[in-house]
Amino acid sequence: MATEEDKVKVMSPMEDGRWIFSSSSLPSDPRLMATLANGYLGTRVYGDVFHVNGVYNGAGGNCHRAEIPSPCFKLVAAKEILLTENFALNIKRGTFIHTLQCPSFTATHQTFAHRSYCHLLVNIVTLTSTQGTHPVSVDLQSKFKIESPDLNLQEGPDFREFKYIFGSTLESETESCPVKSIHMIWTPVPPYLELTSSKEKTWVFLAAVCETEKDVKEKFAEGLTLIAENELCSSHERAWAEFWAQSSIEMDSSLSMIQSVNGCLYYLLSSLPQLGYSGEFYGISPGGLSNGRSKEDYWGHVFWDQDIWVYPNILLFYPEMAKHILKYRIRTLKGALQNAQKQGYKGAKFPWESALTGCEVCPDNIYGDQEIHINGDVLLAFQQYYYLTKDLDFFASEGGWEVVSSVAEYWCSRVVWSKEEQNYHLNGVMPPDEYHWDVNNSAYTNALVQTSLNFAIDLAVSLEHHIPDSWKDVASKIKVPFDPKINYHPEFDGYEIWLKVKxxxxxxxxxxxxxxxxxxxxxxxxxxxESRTDPDGPAMTWSMFAIGWMELKKIQVAQQQLKKCFANVTEPFKIWTENADGSGAVNFLTGMGGFLQAILFGYTGLRIAKAHLSFDPILPDDIPRLHITGVFYLGNKLNFTLSSNIITIEVTSVLKGQNCTLEIYFSQLEPSLPLYIGRPVSFPTRAGQVQLKQSQE
Known part of the structure; x- marks a missing residue:
């Protein structure tokens, strides 16, 4: 039995609407249910399974997130007339709440994946009698079975009065990769709950999952202690509050726009471990931790979606969390080296689809073999991290340099010299436009080759490493297709302007x-x-066109593109689908990431450059004010408040041990504006950059 602390807290008016997505009914498609995750485990509300980060079953292209049976349940008022029913996802608190109102009682059921005690999945039910103390009851509808197509589960002896199962995955990703073990302890779920003599009662149902028996017993016992100390809910909510307190996006706009922004932040943050996490993290897949079982949502694999579409939002606010994403690539470097070796090249080729080891797990060889732009996508994330943090130690001693240099070696071994054109070619590739394959000189891929190598060269100088001549040679002579007649970049050699793009x-x-x-x-x-891109293509595409038009100050055109994104947002829980018709991956973090970038990098014009953080804002008429808190730059946290006429920038804090004094720079003809903690600086809206004071450079 739980205490008063564990009951559903009253929602304040400030939370309602912007932070709470509610409905009197559930979506007919169970794929569109709200999701709950904490970077370690994730599930769809009322789903029959959950997943654990890094736990996959199946070899090679058959690798997918292992299904772990979920002891979650749904409340059903079977014996009384149902007056009202409400389902609400509170994204500020990371909790799903189901409320039943019957003539003689009210029942509330809250569910959450604990934000700080990440091994715990929690269900709390409170029954309150509204007509005296006569008995009332509610049924618990559960799909739970001790079985899984991915695990050889066995029942173990009870842990105290709680149930215990354990097992391991059936097949490992590669021969050298061991199978994963799973141990779970949970509160048994009865067929019903009954309130008899008292006016109110609360029940708490815990589930803990770990990879060893010792750990799962410790984590479950921690959960019991939290209940006894009235800390189960409050510790979860404090952890979410810490995320929201560090950074936020506030805008004067329509409720649907505000909800979309807040919802995207919630789902992206749900894919990350808690602040201060020191364990291993195994990446972000397009459908998040709540999805990815066999033949569903790309099977939980990690793509470029993580590095190009999700990562920049995380980096701008939470560089320590972004670092976990980079560490995932460092941890899987061995597999990337093997991928390159199998193809006959030097260095590392990161897999198009990655799981636990970094070996290629794409079911279709053509993508794994040809979509090599993933290497440049990965390195662009490393570059952005370095420019934003100047964390040279990460590259010198934590494996960052090994990734950068290995990718550089791959590019130099993969290109071929064209005697006819006197430049380097990259042949037989598939660009991000997957409607075309086996093409030569993808403009995007080859531009990434140059970007990757230039970054590797600059980093080598900072680390005082030897720079191979080949890096400089390929960087300066890689072909990036360009048509001087039309003055644009053809997608690849031989591209015809009438060809459709995915x-x-x-x-x-x-x-x-x-x-x-x-x-x-x-x-x-x-x-x-824009005119050749498939209108039925994936959700993230239009956000990039929007950002481009914002750069050019074509705000109305940009808004038209950005509005296309809303076709992928489903009600009532703001789950995104990959395609506007509802097909493809669901809880599509990639689309959410692109949309957030249109806010964080589009409206603001923020760009992470080698020596500064530039800004060049433009806002549409229906967003007169945009306030972004907690932007990280060189150890400083900054707030940006933007309007059509005025920009205000304020340093709110500096990391302990950092001594990076910043200034706002406009041009050599104007004095710079120094930035000090707690002293906001305002000036007419225009382009500029935040940089180190000149004396510190």
Whole structure:
């Protein structure tokens, strides 16, 4: 039995609407249910399984997230008339709440994946009699069975009065990779709960999952202690509050826009471990931890979606969390080295689809063999981290340099010299536009080759490492297709301007890659590919067109593109689908990541450059004010408040041990504006950059 602390707390008016997605009914498609996750475990509400980060079953292309049976349940008022029913996802508190109102009682059921005690999945039910103390009851509807197509589960002896099962995955990803063990302890779920003599009663149902018997017993016991100390709910809510307190996006806009932004942040943050996490993290898949069982949502694999679409939002606010994403790539470098060796090349080839080891697990060879732009996507994430943090130790001693240098070696071994054109070619590739394959010189891929190598060269200088001549040679002579007649970048050699494109491809050269080009070339690329991109393509595409048009100050055109994203948002829980018709992956974090980038990097014009954080804001008429808190730059936390006429920038804190004094720079003809903690600086809206004070450079 739980105490008063564990009951559902009253929602404040400030939370309602912006932070709570509620409905009197559930979506007819169970794929569109709200999801609960904490970076270690995740599930769909009322789903019959949950997943654990890094626990996969199946070899090679058959590898997928292992299904772990979930002891969750749903309340059903079977014996009384149901007056009202409400289902609500409170994203500020990371909790799903189901409320039943009957003539003689009210029942509330809250569910959450604990934000700080990440091994715990929690269900709490409270029955309150509204007509005296005569008995009332509610049924618990559960699909739980001790079985899984992915685990050889066995029942163990009870842990105190609680149930215990254990087992291991049936097949490992590779021969050298061991199978994963799973141990789970949970509170047994009765067929019903009954309130007899008292006016109110609360029941708590815990489930703990770990990879060893010792750990699962310790984690479950921790949960019991939290209950006894009235800390189970409050510790979970404090952890979520810490995330929201560190960074936020506030805007004067429509409720649907605010909900979409907050919802995207919630689902992305749910895919990350708690702040201060020191364990191993195994990446972010397009459908998050709540999805990814066999033949569903890309089987829980990690793609470029993590590095290009989700990561920049995390990096801007939570660089320590972004570092976990980079560490995943470092941890899987051995597999990437093997991938390159199998193809006959040097260095590392990161897999198009990655799971536990970094070996290729894509079911279709052509993607794994040809979609090699993933290497540049990974390195762009490492580059952005270095520019934003200047954390040289990460590259010197934590494995960052090994990733950077290995990718550089791969590019140099993969290119071929063209005597005819006197430059390097990259042949037989598939660009991000997956409607075309086995093409030569993908503009996006080759531009990434140059970007990767230039970063590797700069980093080698900082680390005082030897720079191979081949790096400089390939960087300066790689072919990036360009048509001087039309003044745009053809997608690849031989591209015809009438060919349909699946998704954002060449337009990514402008952002996030920031490949050098003129304003006219940028505009021509946007215009050319906007009309040729499949309108039924994946959700993230239109956000990149929106960012491009914002760069060019074409805000109305940008808004038209951004509004296309809303076709992928489903009600009532703001779950995104990959495609506007509802097909493809669900809880599509990739689309959410692209949409958030349009807010964080589009409206603001923020760009992470080698020596500064630039800004060049533009807001539509229906968003007169945008307030972004907790932007990280060189150990400082900054707030940006933007309007059509005024920008205000404030340093709110500096990391302990850091001594990076910043200034706002406009041009050599104007004095810079120094930034000090707690002293906001305002000026007329225009482009500028935040940088180290000149004396510190």
């Amino acid at each position: 998704q954002a491809d060449v337009v990514l050269m402008g952002y996030p890659m920031m490949f050098p080009m003129t304003i006219e070339q940028r505009m021509n690329d946007l215009q050319m590919y």
